[in-house]
Amino acid sequence: MKNLRNLIGILLLVLIASSCSKKVAFTSTIQKQHNFSESALKQVQFYTSDKIILYQASSEGDMKVDINGKLLLTNNNESEKVIINKNTPCVLEKKINDNLFVFSFEYGDDKLLAFGNGDGGFYSLMANDWNNKKGDLTYANRSYSTYSGGVYLTVKMKKLTKIQNRERTVKGRKIR
Numbered sequence: 001m002k003n004l005r006n007l008i009g010i011l012l013l014v015l016i017a018s019s020c021s022k023k024v025a026f027t028s029t030i031q032k033q034h035n036f037s038e039s040a041l042k043q044v045q046f047y048t049s050d051k052i053i054l055y056q057a058s059s060e061g062d063m064k065v066d067i068n069g070k071l072l073l074t075n076n077n078e079s080e081k082v083i084i085n086k087n088t089p090c091v092l093e094k095k096i097n098d099n100l101f102v103f104s105f106e107y108g109d110d111k112l113l114a115f116g117n118g119d120g121g122f123y124s125l126m127a128n129d130w131n132n133k134k135g136d137l138t139y140a141n142r143s144y145s146t147y148s149g150g151v152y153l154t155v156k157m158k159k160l161t162k163i164q165n166r167e168r169t170v171k172g173r174k175i176r
Contacts, residue, residue: 021156021157021158022156022157023047023087023154023155023156023157024154024155024157025049025122025152025153025154026046026122026123026152026153026154026155027121027122027123028098028099028117028121028123029121030155031098031117032098037095038092038094038095041092041095041101042091042092044092044155045089045091045155045156046089046090046091046092046103046153046154046155047087047088047089047090047153047154047155047156048084048085048086048087048088048090048151048152048153048154049086049151049152049153049154050086050148050150050151051083051084051085051086051148051151052083052084052088052113052125052146052148052151053081053082053083053084053146053147053148054081054082054083054084054137054139054144054145054146054148055079055080055081055082055144055145055146056079056080056081056142056143056144056145057078057079057080082139082140082144084105087154088105089105090103090104090105090113090153091103091104093112096114098117099116099117100114100115100116100117100126101114101115101116101123101153102114102115103115103153108140109140109141110138110139110140110141111139111140112139113125113126113137113139114126114137115152115153122152122153123152123153124149124150124151124152125146125148125149125150125151125152127146127149130149133147133149134146134147135147135148135149
């Protein structure tokens with residue numbers, strides 16, 4: 001009886017340990033193996049693998065002549081950053097095709113980012129144009145730049161293993 005309790009305890013431990021979830025990269029291999037539809041992918045919670053920083057900087061200058069005949073130079077510098085931290089949850093808004101998805105990290109008009117299947121099979125942040133690892137993209141109807149091209153999507157994956165074990169004790173057989 002003691003051995004049976006130990007065996008049940010070990011089996012429960014294995015079942016609990018194997019059912020823990022961990023974040024893994026969402027890859028083209030996963031997509032192809034399971035052929036997830038758009039509606040199925042909209043039920044999946046996605047996360048970012050790293051921090052995404054979108055920035056916008058502008059500088060304007062103006063030169064005037066003041067009443068004393070001096071040149072007056074004014075500079076206006078403006079910058080804006082949108083920061084999406086590592087492991088920020090996001091949801092699928094639209095599946096363009098098996099290689100391109102559009103995700104939302106917050107509510108609002110056109111606050112969307114595209115992720116596409118790159119060479120490594122990861123669904124990475126996409127931009128309209130990449131030049132020396134700097135990407136230009138549109139977010140919330142505004143133009144931004146980013147150096148976050150290596151950021152990819154992750155999902156929590158849970159592997160559930162069911163173990164069934166039957167045990168019976170044979171009493172033996174006697175001659176009649």
